[in-house]
Amino acid sequence: MPESTKPAKILTVACLSGGSGKTTTVLNLATMLSQTGKTLAVDFDPQGNLSQWLGWADLSEDATIAETILPSSDRVQVEEIIKPPVNEDREGRLMLAPSDYSLSRAADAIAMEPGRERFLKRALKPVLSDYEFIVIDSPPSKGILTYNAILAADYLVIPTECTHKGVMGAVSTVVLVKELLELDFNVPQILGIIPTRDQWAGANQTRMSKAAIEAIKEALPDIHIFSSVRQSTTVQQTNYKGWSLQEAGDESLAQAYIEVINTLMKESSNA
Ligand SMILES: Nc1ncnc2c1ncn2[C@@H]1O[C@H](COP(=O)(O)OP(=O)(O)OP(=O)(O)O)[C@@H](O)[C@H]1O
Numbered sequence: 329m330p331e332s333t334k335p336a337k338i339l340t341v342a343c344l345s346g347g348s349g350k351t352t353t354v355l356n357l358a359t360m361l362s363q364t365g366k367t368l369a370v371d372f373d374p375q376g377n378l379s380q381w382l383g384w385a386d387l388s389e390d391a392t393i394a395e396t397i398l399p400s401s402d403r404v405q406v407e408e409i410i411k412p413p414v415n416e417d418r419e420g421r422l423m424l425a426p427s428d429y430s431l432s433r434a435a436d437a438i439a440m441e442p443g444r445e446r447f448l449k450r451a452l453k454p455v456l457s458d459y460e461f462i463v464i465d466s467p468p469s470k471g472i473l474t475y476n477a478i479l480a481a482d483y484l485v486i487p488t489e490c491t492h493k494g495v496m497g498a499v500s501t502v503v504l505v506k507e508l509l510e511l512d513f514n515v516p517q518i519l520g521i522i523p524t525r526d527q528w529a530g531a532n533q534t535r536m537s538k539a540a541i542e543a544i545k546e547a548l549p550d551i552h553i554f555s556s557v558r559q560s561t562t563v564q565q566t567n568y569k570g571w572s573l574q575e576a577g578d579e580s581l582a583q584a585y586i587e588v589i590n591t592l593m594k595e596s597s598n599a
């Protein structure tokens with residue numbers, strides 16, 4: 329029996345810059361949303377970091393999200409690859425569509441297929457009524473996997489490292505969404521940017537972080553900027569446990585994610 333009559337709200341987390349906090353954002357949003365409604369976290373990055381953080385380090389014997397986007401003869405249904413997190417019992421409220429390096433091979437295998445930018449969207453269709461929320465992680469570079477992750481979503485969030493490289497990545501991501509729109513793709517609504525790894529020395533924000541946040545505002549004046557997530561060893565520790573920062577008891581580090589969830593709820597109730 330389907331859990332929900334309404335289709336899942338699908339949120340992708342993307343930024344065309346490595347180490348910007350995408351997977352951290354997916355882990356936090358998916359874990360927190362799962363307290364409200366059944367949530368599927370989709371690892372759509374061949375690095376497989378989200379799968380590893382949720383306890384699935386070795387998937388060599390298992391079908392993964394890669395098989396769900398293959399041409400029809402080799403395709404596996406998404407229901408067959410979904411797994412619960414290993415390291416924390418979440419009673420089925422949070423589930424994972426895992427990934428590993430085999431997703432890069434799948435990207436090569438679909439490179440010449442018509443409609444190849446929307447294979448993830450197609451793969452998720454059978455489970456839309458099983459979940460209230462689907463949160464998708466994506467790779468850091470431009471390419472077919474990132475296009476699939478973006479075009480599968482209703483909403484997009486862009487975590488941006490507080491560095492020059494991070495800001496360039498956020499700007500490139502917004503440009504990519506505009507390019508996809510110009511090509512008549514249905515693009516997700518950008519909910520906003522989360523400045524991440526915001527560095528402070530005591531009571532003072534570092535010049536680099538301050539400059540990066542100013543540069544985001546200047547380059548992307550129409551895009552909402554959520555509270556920043558500070559640089560903290562707590563983030564790394566909770567990631568490896570597969571916990572959200574809220575579960576780790578750090579409400580201030582979790583603030584940006586709380587804001588994203590409130591915005592998602594507001595926007596989706598207006599939709
Ligand atoms: N606020 C933070 N403070 C400290 N460490 C952080 C913070 N956010 C993320 N990290 C750490 O930085 C690294 C990169 O973060 P994460 O994996 O979330 O980024 P990503 O954008 O998914 O990276 P990639 O582009 O490689 O997929 C991880 O080791 C993560 O634990």
Ligand SMILES: [Mg+2]
Pocket residue numbers: 350351352373375377465466
């Ligand atoms: Mg990642």
